[in-house]
Each structure stands twice: as C-alpha cells, then as structure tokens.
Amino acid sequence: MGLGGCIILIGAGAIPAFATDWKMDTVDVDLVGWIMMIVGIIGVFVHASIARRRRTVVPPSTTVVSEDERRHP
Numbered sequence: 001m002g003l004g005g006c007i008i009l010i011g012a013g014a015i016p017a018f019a020t021d022w023k024m025d026t027v028d029v030d031l032v033g034w035i036m037m038i039v040g041i042i043g044v045f046v047h048a049s050i051a052r053r054r055r056t057v058v059p060p061s062t063t064v065v066s067e068d069e070r071r072h073p
Contacts, residue, residue, distance in 0.1 A: 003047050009040035 001009075013036025016022070016029045023029070 006040045006043035010037050013037035
C-alpha cells in the first residue's frame, strides 16, 4: 500500500469514528473507524522507513586526472 492509500485509509476511518452516529447491533462502527485509522498510521510509518532506507547517499567518485589528459581529451 502506498502513501496515498494510507492517507485515504486514515480519512476513511475518521468518518465513521467521528462524523457518524450509526449504531449497529453486530458491528461497532466507531471501533472499525479507529482500526482503519490505526492501520493507516502504521502504513505511513512503514512507508516512511522504507523510503528513508532507499535514499542512500552515494559519495562522488574521486578519479584523478593528469594534466596531459586535461589538455588532450
């Protein structure tokens, strides 16, 4: 799941958790919303940690060029 999916999951979980008054006998709608938000937040942290690992800094190459090679390429 990408970062956008995680953010959508957080927003979709906030709607039943905070913006509705629905009551069902078999399902706690508030709990389902909270679970969706928690899963979305965990997804954001996992995505951030994976993206941080991918961004490795590659040091510049240190090649030595002699004066003759600079004059005659």
